[in-house]
Amino acid sequence: MSAKPGELLGSGALASAAAGQASRSLWAQAARRFRRNRAAMGSVYILSLIAVTAVLVPMFWPHGIEDASWEKILAPPSFDDWHWFGTDANGRDLLVRVFYGGRISLTIGLLTTMVALSIGVTYGALAGFVGGRTDGFMMRFVDVLYSLPLLFFIILLVTVFGRNIYLVFVAIGAVEWLTMSRIVRGQTLTVKSKEFVESAVAIGMSRSAILARYIIPNVLGPVVVYVTLLIPTNIVIESYLSFIGLGVQEPLTSWGLLISQGSGQLDSAPWLIFFPATLLAITMFCFNFIGDGLRDALDPRDR
Amino acid sequence: MSALIDCEHLEVRFRTEHGDVCAVNDLSFQLEAGECLGIVGESGSGKSQSMLAMLGLLADNGHATGIVRYRGRDILNLSRRELDKLRGDRLAMVFQDALSGLTPTMRIGEQLAESLMRHRGLSRAAAKSRVLEMLEIVKIPAPATRYRAYPFELSGGMRQRVMIAMAMLCQPEVLICDEPTTALDVTVQAQILRLLDGLKRHTGTAIILITHDLGVVAGLCNRVLIMYAGRAVEMGNTADIYSAPQHPYTAGLLRSIPTLKGDPATDLPTIPGQPPSLEQRGPGCAFAERCEHAFDPCTRQTPQLASVGTAHIAACHRLNS
Amino acid sequence: MSAFILRRLLIAIPTVCVIATASFFLMRAAPGGPFDAEADLEPEVLENIRAAYDLDKPLLVQFQIYVSNAIRGDFGPSLVYKDFSVTELVAIGLPVSLQLGAWAMLVALVLGGLAGIIAALRQNRLIDHAIMAMAMTGIAIPSFVVAPILALFFGLYLRLLPVAGWNDGAWQNMVLPVTALALPQVAVIARLVRGGMLEVLRSNFVRTARAKGLPEYRVVSAHVLRSALIPLVGYLGPALAGIMTGSLVIELIFNLPGIGRYFIQGALNRDYPLVMGVVVIYACLIITLNLLSDLAYAALDPRVRRAYR
Numbered sequence: 001m002s003a004k005p006g007e008l009l010g011s012g013a014l015a016s017a018a019a020g021q022a023s024r025s026l027w028a029q030a031a032r033r034f035r036r037n038r039a040a041m042g043s044v045y046i047l048s049l050i051a052v053t054a055v056l057v058p059m060f061w062p063h064g065i066e067d068a069s070w071e072k073i074l075a076p077p078s079f080d081d082w083h084w085f086g087t088d089a090n091g092r093d094l095l096v097r098v099f100y101g102g103r104i105s106l107t108i109g110l111l112t113t114m115v116a117l118s119i120g121v122t123y124g125a126l127a128g129f130v131g132g133r134t135d136g137f138m139m140r141f142v143d144v145l146y147s148l149p150l151l152f153f154i155i156l157l158v159t160v161f162g163r164n165i166y167l168v169f170v171a172i173g174a175v176e177w178l179t180m181s182r183i184v185r186g187q188t189l190t191v192k193s194k195e196f197v198e199s200a201v202a203i204g205m206s207r208s209a210i211l212a213r214y215i216i217p218n219v220l221g222p223v224v225v226y227v228t229l230l231i232p233t234n235i236v237i238e239s240y241l242s243f244i245g246l247g248v249q250e251p252l253t254s255w256g257l258l259i260s261q262g263s264g265q266l267d268s269a270p271w272l273i274f275f276p277a278t279l280l281a282i283t284m285f286c287f288n289f290i291g292d293g294l295r296d297a298l299d300p301r302d303r
Numbered sequence: 304m305s306a307l308i309d310c311e312h313l314e315v316r317f318r319t320e321h322g323d324v325c326a327v328n329d330l331s332f333q334l335e336a337g338e339c340l341g342i343v344g345e346s347g348s349g350k351s352q353s354m355l356a357m358l359g360l361l362a363d364n365g366h367a368t369g370i371v372r373y374r375g376r377d378i379l380n381l382s383r384r385e386l387d388k389l390r391g392d393r394l395a396m397v398f399q400d401a402l403s404g405l406t407p408t409m410r411i412g413e414q415l416a417e418s419l420m421r422h423r424g425l426s427r428a429a430a431k432s433r434v435l436e437m438l439e440i441v442k443i444p445a446p447a448t449r450y451r452a453y454p455f456e457l458s459g460g461m462r463q464r465v466m467i468a469m470a471m472l473c474q475p476e477v478l479i480c481d482e483p484t485t486a487l488d489v490t491v492q493a494q495i496l497r498l499l500d501g502l503k504r505h506t507g508t509a510i511i512l513i514t515h516d517l518g519v520v521a522g523l524c525n526r527v528l529i530m531y532a533g534r535a536v537e538m539g540n541t542a543d544i545y546s547a548p549q550h551p552y553t554a555g556l557l558r559s560i561p562t563l564k565g566d567p568a569t570d571l572p573t574i575p576g577q578p579p580s581l582e583q584r585g586p587g588c589a590f591a592e593r594c595e596h597a598f599d600p601c602t603r604q605t606p607q608l609a610s611v612g613t614a615h616i617a618a619c620h621r622l623n624s
Numbered sequence: 625m626s627a628f629i630l631r632r633l634l635i636a637i638p639t640v641c642v643i644a645t646a647s648f649f650l651m652r653a654a655p656g657g658p659f660d661a662e663a664d665l666e667p668e669v670l671e672n673i674r675a676a677y678d679l680d681k682p683l684l685v686q687f688q689i690y691v692s693n694a695i696r697g698d699f700g701p702s703l704v705y706k707d708f709s710v711t712e713l714v715a716i717g718l719p720v721s722l723q724l725g726a727w728a729m730l731v732a733l734v735l736g737g738l739a740g741i742i743a744a745l746r747q748n749r750l751i752d753h754a755i756m757a758m759a760m761t762g763i764a765i766p767s768f769v770v771a772p773i774l775a776l777f778f779g780l781y782l783r784l785l786p787v788a789g790w791n792d793g794a795w796q797n798m799v800l801p802v803t804a805l806a807l808p809q810v811a812v813i814a815r816l817v818r819g820g821m822l823e824v825l826r827s828n829f830v831r832t833a834r835a836k837g838l839p840e841y842r843v844v845s846a847h848v849l850r851s852a853l854i855p856l857v858g859y860l861g862p863a864l865a866g867i868m869t870g871s872l873v874i875e876l877i878f879n880l881p882g883i884g885r886y887f888i889q890g891a892l893n894r895d896y897p898l899v900m901g902v903v904v905i906y907a908c909l910i911i912t913l914n915l916l917s918d919l920a921y922a923a924l925d926p927r928v929r930r931a932y933r
Contacts, residue, residue: 144639148910149865151872152887152903159891159899160650236766243768243873244888256768263772263877267780277769284764360831383840391837398835403828408850408926417846418836453926469836 033297040293043286050283054102063093065100066251074269086271088261097253098275104254105280108169109235113227115173116234120180121223127181128188139185142178150175151237158246168247172237176230183226187219194218221298228291232284239280255280306333307509308357308477313369313379315349315356315533324581326352328533330369331608334477339503339510341524341541343517343556345578349533350513354479358396359386373477392422395470399482401462405454412450415469422473437468441498460491464498471502478502479511484519496523517560521545526614529553532579532589535608539615549617551594588620596621632918636911643907647900648690699901702890710901717883720790721875724882725867727802732809732863737856739810740817744852745844747822755814762811768873771804775878788879801878805870809863816859820852827851854925860917864910 034040058065062082069091077086077094085094127138157171191197200209239256241247248254255276262273315327327349334340342350356367357378371379378389398404406414415437416430425433431450438446441464454462463483470478480499484492500523503510512524520527520541527544529537529552537550548554555574576593588594591601598620600606606618681689693700699710743755778800779787791797824830825848833843875884883902890898 140635144635144911146862148643148907149868151869152906155887155891156647156650156899156903159894159896232764239766240768240869240873244876245892246888259769263768266772266776270776273769273772277765280769281761281765285760288760288764358835360835362826387837387839389837390835396835398828398832400828404832406829406833406847406851408924409847417838417842421836421838421842455927466832469832 030297034293037289037293037296039289040297043289043293046282047286047290050102050279050286051106054099054106057099058096058103061093061096061099063096065092065097065253068092074265076269077271085275086269088269088272089265094258094272094275098255098258098279101253101255101258101276102279102283104248104252105235105238105256106283108165108172108238108248108254109231111169112172112176112234112238113231115169116176116180116230117223117227118177119173120177121184123177124181124184124186125188125219128185128192131189131192135185139182142181146178146182151240154237154241155244155246158241165248165252168238168241172234176234176237180223180226180230183222184219187222191218225291225295225298228287228294232287235280235283307336307374308334309370309372309375310353310357311370311372313353313356313367313371315352315361315365315367317362318364318366319582321582325584326365326533326581327356327367330530330533330535332528332535332538334509334511336476336509337503337507338526339512339524341520341527342511342513342530343515343520343527344530345515347532347578347581348530350530351481353530354396354481354511354513358390358394358479359383360396388422391418391470391475392473393475394477394479395473395475396479396481397463397466397470397483400486401459401466402454404466405462407454410451410453411457411465412452415450415465415472418469418472433472434468437472438465440502441465441468441471442494443468459487460494463487463491463495467495467498467502471506471508474506475508477509477511479513481513482515483512484516485514492519499523517545517556529556532584533581534589534605535618536590537615537617538608539612539617543612543615547612549611549615549622550590550619551596551621552590553617588618629915629919632915636915639911640904640908644691644694644900644904645687647903648687694904699904700897702886702895702898705886705895705898710897713886713898714883714901714905717881717886720793720880721871721882721884723793724798724801724805724871724874724880725864727798728805728809728867728871729864731802731806732813732867733856735806736810736813737817737853739814740819741821741844741849743814743818744821744825752818756818759811759814762807763815767804767808767870768877770807771800771874771877774800774804788877790880797878797880801874801880804877805867805874808870809866812866813856813859813863816855817852820855821848824848824852850924854921857917857921857924860920861910861914864913864917868906868910 069087072081072083072087072091074089075083075087075091077084083093083095085098088094088097123138123142127135154171154175157174158168161167161171235255238247238254239259242254242256243260245260248257250257258276259273259280262269262271262276265272310333311331313327313330314325317324317326326347330349330353332340342354344350352361352365355361356365357371359378359381361367367379369379370377373389373394378386378394381389405411412431412434415434416425416427419425419430419433420427423430435446435450438449443449443461443464449457449461454465457465463486467480467483483499484495487495496519499510499512502508503523510523512520514520524541526539527537527541528535529544529550531552537544537548537553544553545557548557552574555572558572559574561571574593579589579592585602587600587602587604588597588606591597594601596619600620604620606620608616608618609622611617611622690700697711699714701709702713705713739755739759743752746752775787778785785800786797787800789797830843830847833847834840838847871882872884872888874880875882876888879885886898887902889895890902
């Protein structure tokens, strides 16, 4: 019989506590499993490296992101003059622009995910907690929205309200909360009806203790996994918008914008698309490995 | 006389993230044609895994060693093609949970007819008429309508009958029933057991009945094999075992059956403690920590099976001393 | 079954209404009218234009006009493509986008499905790891990165296929766009199908089927596939949405005369009627297609059919 992370965590904790066996805490077990996943651990290091360089490099690099140099238009990558990634059609250094764009892309990814998280968790927890027909109605609404091409709505929102970068956060988040709400609602329902919650109440556990030891860990697991997988999705959405011209605007830059600029020069200056695309891809891979790793750590099944 | 099934030193191991786990350790037994052997043990005693190993149905991380002979032929190392000729035809198995054991997206008629079409080369129509006959034998009402039903549309008892019918269709020589009544309520249990008994008598099929319920065994089986922590601890004729159990575990099991006699105010007798985890196995008898008769050799050396009566063996240091 | 369809319609219709209404009011609430770029016109001319586009009437009247027109399929004139109405533009672009999308969906389902099935049947062997690695790549690398690279490689270097243009739907022009559009979905579908298969292969009824002495191909084709493909059917809706979304960018990159191109231009130039019209039309399309996929779901899983009888 398959067990979801919720079932695994809850029944194990109570069972082993009841049996009086020394039980290694489930979080510790999950952490151990995660640490043994080399792809996931490697991804954590790489991602941290990217994040740190994105913050530090633009601060210390000899070129600014707007420093145009007319002699150096479309120069291929070389070590002289610190143009390691080459230059673009305006003679601007690509490396510093790629890392600066990384800041923006990563920030947008994180912030939009936070927005989606807040809306989704609230909506889902409410639906799950209240239950009954309200729950049914709320989730129907989600079902319907779920299958619509939501990017169209993001574009609609951005068209209407202008290409304000903060608006982009809100627009993406306002549309991406759906799956989060489903997950949270599902977990809330599961936990609500679990026997171990009843037993905990029966043996006199305080509500805050139940909340802390059973409810939150069970809801948190899948949410954390999904958040890790949502961040790259949102980064791609931002890249997509920027690619079309509706996202980040000059003088700011992001990976999507850089890729868009680079795709026009593919045959003459392939480095323009290569570097931002590679960094985007690496970031995506890392988040995916971490998300998979978290999922396997919290719900170990033969995958 | 060679036995129908001859199992020698069967061992089943599983590879897990914590290392190798031995689920079945040095199991040997024989099954004669037409007899009913009961295998009794708690969860984790290895009773199901040993049968799954025999039929090549272990999970991917499981590995079986030893010799299992069916009519003198080693079936443990057969190729898939050879094994498929035997499975469902000469050797059949009925599983515990019929709801998860039947394909939810396929009508039961088709699931039943499949084995006949495969093993006997029957056409769909010919298979269907045989299936309908069998459904009547297992006492499923309105078989013609039920033929087109999906598993979820039947009750638990009916599903189990369907499983049994499915196994019996090709008239196997050996029928292995893995806890066929555990998931059912008591009245239905009795019906299923009667059904098995009737089948045994009419078709002469040998039955291996896996259960944790001693009452079930008493009514149906000629011989009993008691397993604990992956090993056989006692084996013999049902009557002998029930009247004079030799192994402390068997004695404990029999003692813990609630009876109508006895003082209702006293606690029910139990065997204290828990079965050992299969991952941490030290030397000595696996039952030692729960045994009231344990003495020095019990924690140092694994007891071997030895004769304690006619066709009666048990593995206990006390009996050999 | 008709009760099932009716229930879905009852949800679908209000959804479209809500979307249309929301779009309408969003448009009107937008800062700056649609003629900001041409603000150097004389006020009288501006007034005339506003009257011609009904922008001088009260908001609710505008809405009423809009709805009654929309039901008749008239979404008003495009503000940017001055000689065309929105409906006309959609009519020009829709066949292109539909062909692109339909082919991409087909390719995604077939390739993704096969890849997932093979990966599951050969779990943990080389082919499984290879397929999963490619799937991971397909998910990580967005289509607007893959598309130009494909165009460069097959178009410019190998000179096998045309780099851009529709050419009235010639198959050579379709290969690259369809591939680029399908790849992300192939990746997701492969993972989904593999997961579904692995789960079913572990189940008790598969063990029963094997215990009956059925050969593996029969076990897989008759017992496993139907149950394993159920999660795929559940994904059809989002897959379609993904393809629709992807088509915007693909049409842009390969210069195909589909709705996507008009839509993006409309968005960049604040052509409200066009953007709104496309959103509503696409929403209707997707809801219809989702209804079909729900029917497919019921056809596959008898338990669902039971619930709706």
